[in-house]
Amino acid sequence: MRIELAAKVAKLKANTGVVPGLAVILVGEDPASKSYVTAKEKACAEIGVTSFDNRLPENTTEEELLALIHKLNQDPAVHGILVQLPLPKHIDEDRVIMAIAPEKDVDGFTPVNVGKLVIGQKAYLPCTPHGVVQLLLRSGVKLDGAHVVIVGRSNIVGKPLANLLLQKAPTGNATVTLCHTRTRDLATFTRQADIVIAAAGRPGTITADMVKDGAVVIDVGVNRVPAPEKPNGYKLVGDVDFDAIKEKASFITPVPGGVGPMTITMLLFNTVEAAEIAAENRK
Numbered sequence: 001m002r003i004e005l006a007a008k009v010a011k012l013k014a015n016t017g018v019v020p021g022l023a024v025i026l027v028g029e030d031p032a033s034k035s036y037v038t039a040k041e042k043a044c045a046e047i048g049v050t051s052f053d054n055r056l057p058e059n060t061t062e063e064e065l066l067a068l069i070h071k072l073n074q075d076p077a078v079h080g081i082l083v084q085l086p087l088p089k090h091i092d093e094d095r096v097i098m099a100i101a102p103e104k105d106v107d108g109f110t111p112v113n114v115g116k117l118v119i120g121q122k123a124y125l126p127c128t129p130h131g132v133v134q135l136l137l138r139s140g141v142k143l144d145g146a147h148v149v150i151v152g153r154s155n156i157v158g159k160p161l162a163n164l165l166l167q168k169a170p171t172g173n174a175t176v177t178l179c180h181t182r183t184r185d186l187a188t189f190t191r192q193a194d195i196v197i198a199a200a201g202r203p204g205t206i207t208a209d210m211v212k213d214g215a216v217v218i219d220v221g222v223n224r225v226p227a228p229e230k231p232n233g234y235k236l237v238g239d240v241d242f243d244a245i246k247e248k249a250s251f252i253t254p255v256p257g258g259v260g261p262m263t264i265t266m267l268l269f270n271t272v273e274a275a276e277i278a279a280e281n282r283k
């Protein structure tokens with residue numbers, strides 16, 4: 001997909017002079033967020049998308065952040081705006097997300113884009129859910145009529161993914177069960193799944209006894225766990241017991257290296273699309 005996107009970027013530039021631009025905003029020093037933002041900026045550079053880096057100190061006020069977003073909303077070189085979440089506690093995340101112009105909301109987090117997704121209108125799709133769907137479809141996994149069990153109900157993954165998979169569309173048509181921390185006897189649900197998607201943010205959420213033979217298992221979890229043997233003192237693990245489940249599953253995604261790179265790819269996809277629309281509207 002990134003090769004396809006690089007070709008699109010080159011074509012857009014040659015035909016219109018427009019270079020897709022992504023403004024990235026990171027507030028504070030959260031190490032995981034820093035590494036995500038760096039990975040996103042690197043991926044932009046690799047396909048010819050300009051990234052505008054805005055790293056702000058932890059004590060940035062909500063008003064300062066909103067002022068920056070208003071400025072970026074007006075900037076014609078910026079086609080997409082990404083505010084890395086979570087934000088520091090003193091900033092109201094909802095207010096910040098709602099300040100992003102929906103046509104620049106390449107994360108698909110604004111109420112306008114979420115609402116469009118739910119009612120099946122064309123919208124910027126949130127990157128992780130869209131990445132999961134592309135990963136499945138491009139691996140030849142059939143969604144039509146499949147029973148997908150999602151574990152996790154976040155606004156970033158579980159809720160939008162359930163909506164996407166429900167759509168009457170080739171990227172949907174699944175039967176979706178959405179489970180969460182208050183689900184009673186989680187295993188009775190996951191054992192029925194053709195496709196299990198773990199997005200709970202907790203290591204060991206899905207163990208081998210919870211998955212039927214031949215199921216497809218997608219691990220959205222990214223958890224830092226202490227690892228004294230590693231130079232940085234930690235390692236990344238998903239929500240799924242990978243080593244045991246890989247013996248049972250027909251397909252399984254690793255952490256790191258599975259869903260994460262797809263999330264970034266779909267961010268690039270949305271940014272390129274936003275630039276194409278802007279170039280078209282300028283004509």
Ligand code: GUN
Binds near residue numbers: 128263
């Ligand atoms: N934090 C965790 N996932 C994401 C994401 O996809 N986008 C943004 N902006 N923040 C996140």
